[in-house]
Amino acid sequence: MLRFLARRLIVALLVVATVMTLAFILTRLSGDLAVSIAGPSATQADVDAVRKAYGLDRPLLIQFFDWAGRAVTGDLGESYFFKTRVATLIGERMPVTLTLGLTGLVIALAVSLPLGILAAVRENTAFDRIVQVVALLGQAMPSFWLGLLLMILFGLKLGWLPISGTDSWESYIMPGVVLAFSAIPALTRLTRAGMIQAMGSDYIRTARAKGLSRASILLKHALRNAAIPVVAIAAVQLGFMLGGSIVIEQVFALHGVGFLAWESIAKNDFPVVQSVVLVLAAIYVLLTMLADLMNAVLDPRLRGA
């Protein structure tokens, strides 16, 4: 178990290091950064000044290790546009994105767990088929379009929910639902498949032979085993949701990390762009490790002797 954890940690660190390199390369793709930072009306002297001020005159490798070295200590550099520390900037915007992502995950789980369980229990009935069709529909739904539709319906026609901003918890409902939509099909299918497999297993027959109640058979004995793949996918999906929230934040004008990234891309603010990529990737890596740990809690066989 310890060896497994150590290996896992090393791979995670390597992934983060690779992402760092990629993020760095990504932002240098556009050619001379100094030119784009200085702006279209800048003279050659201005550009040179910018290049010197930002340390862009140094060799690329030095620039990379300088950035990477600081990033490891939590110093992500300074934003060219906002003129503040990138870490502070991301820290300010992160709560919105995290709230949005967690809202999405909670809604997704609240929908897909019961649906998946019921579909499994009623395998091959009309209900089961309807659930599968709904999952297919959800998979095909473009999230930004769904967001706009909800805005028209609940924001304008019914006037129930605010259509933008982050003033109240209600502002998170629509974006959360839209975000959840992307995760619901996979989670529902996995819950259903896991439950069907568990319900057909010998230990469920044992549980029935013991005369346990239906609730105990379903929720204690079957779900515990069916949940193992679901937890892994839920973590992955939360990671995808945080990454994908850039679209939703744009639609609902939520000023989270995704919105920040979008603004920074438009403004060639490359320290922010590369940092957001890095932070989101690091969060994803953390989430998958967390999922592994949770699975070890759920499945004693993974804990080792």
Add this chain to the structure above:
Amino acid sequence: MSVTATDPGSSVESSPRSSRGPRRGWRSAGTWFGAVIVGIAAFCAIFAPLLVPHDPFAQDLGKRLLVPFWMDGSNPEHLLGTDQLGRDYLSRLIWGCRISMLIGVTVSFVSGLIGITLGVIGGFLGGRADDAVLFAITTRLSLPVVLVALAVVGLLGSSMTLLVITLGLLLWDRFAVVSRATTMQVRNLDYVAAAWCAGCSRFRILTREVLPNIASHLVVVATLEIALAILLEAALSFLGLGVPPPLPSWGLMIAEAKDYMFFSPWIIMIPGVALFVLVLGINLLGDGLRDQFGARTAP
């Protein structure tokens, strides 16, 4: 002393019940629905220049925001109305289908090339090579796709080619995972082992034994990837960093129509529904193909 007759089968109904599961593969209506949608979309995409009733790029500011045929005051010349610049909506929709399909297929091709190469190498060679492939997949999954694609297009300027290459570089993970797993399975089969013994070269085993055997799995992944690429392109175009205007991508059409949607909701309904139905159709077809191949490969 009793003599009782046992007559097995008397009280059991004699009609053998056919399997009650849902219909699968080509027997399912969903698969056919998907195939028809994909067929129509492919037709529209290929023959778009012949099908469009008007020039999809021609603006006519005198005829802005005409309503579609089912609403009062529609213009029979423009069946689906016109957009905010007076361009024929039906023509733009058909042209947009061409763009969606083009992007979906090319992205799937590029990502397939990358993913299958990596997956087959990992699955076939195993060991260090496989570790490296797994690491590449893990790293790729940790990258936020939309953000990275936006950043590339945002920093390098938007063009179709760049979009295809970027998405292709980002969407190969499923190809790699599936081809790696199936290659491993095929590798362990008896006849492949026999080919090893017969002294066939590795390359020959790969091209003659492994690739044909994993092809059906890859067709399924390819359909699902096409759907994903189409959705992503629409999202990027919606954010203004996908297909460059004035090309009529459905995502871009929705973005441009957004300002008018509260007054005339149909304007975002039309491209949105088209996008939704196309992606649904491709997914249905993909699911159907999977069931079909699954049924055939099962003993």
Add this chain to the structure above:
Amino acid sequence: MTALLEVDRLQVQFGATAAVRGASLSVARGETHCLVGESGCGKSVTALAVMNLLARGGERKAERLAFEGEDLLKLSERGMARLRGNAMAMIFQEPMTSLNPAYTVGSQMTEVLRRHKGASQRAATDRAADLLARVGITAPGLRLGQFPHQLSGGLRQRVMIAMALMCEPKLLIADEPTTALDVTVQAQILRLLAGLQRDLGLGLLLITHDLGIVARVATRVSVMYAGEVVESAPTAELFAQPRHPYTQGLLRCVPVPGKIQRDQPLGAIRGTVPRVGHGFAGCAFRERCDFADETCQRTIPRHSAGATHDYLCRLPA
């Protein structure tokens, strides 16, 4: 006095396959009833049908299916759940997979007692430890805290037996409790079951392949063939005067009762079990039988050879 378990002309179908075709048997209080027959003849399905634990797609029908006089066919799933694990318990053929991998042995054992008898966790744990010791597990306290994957197959089967005994059932169905285990453990577990049956006075329906064990522990034997009980008799009588040609074939490899060689495979009878599907009539054994004639294609009568001995064959007693 009614029998503990009565099964009359039980039929089970899986789609078009008839797994059990009119099997009858009864288990009296305090007796060990052995059900023997070759693989695939429907022994497990019969046991599962009694417990109403058939896999999906299995449909059961019977003239009568009663436990202590109570009609199990009319009982709701809820009513059945009250009996299962409580008055009637079952041990499965697959010890390796029959325990839930996610919970400790202790938690899986105690939940039965808590459910049926409303016992406290403490009392249930005490009883579980008691029973584990009784089925020959050393250090029961330690085992209670362990997970199934930490136990060997023999230990898991013992845990299953102890778990089945938690509520002092009146009927215990043990489905080949030893086939998955190695030879030394097999004998131990069967001896254990026989001992428990004697001590607790429960009715035991023991499904087994091992005629040596049958000869030693059974009060009564039912022989199954292709979904039917072809012969049923008290043990001594069956071994002394088998009536059905199939039973005779089975016993041919066993020299004398009491001096049987252990672990002998079931008799070498020529041919294989036929596929009996819909509309099959007559004796399913006729293709392999030395005494078969054309009347074997018709419905076969059940003959009695004494008050407690009957068999399914055209041959007269």
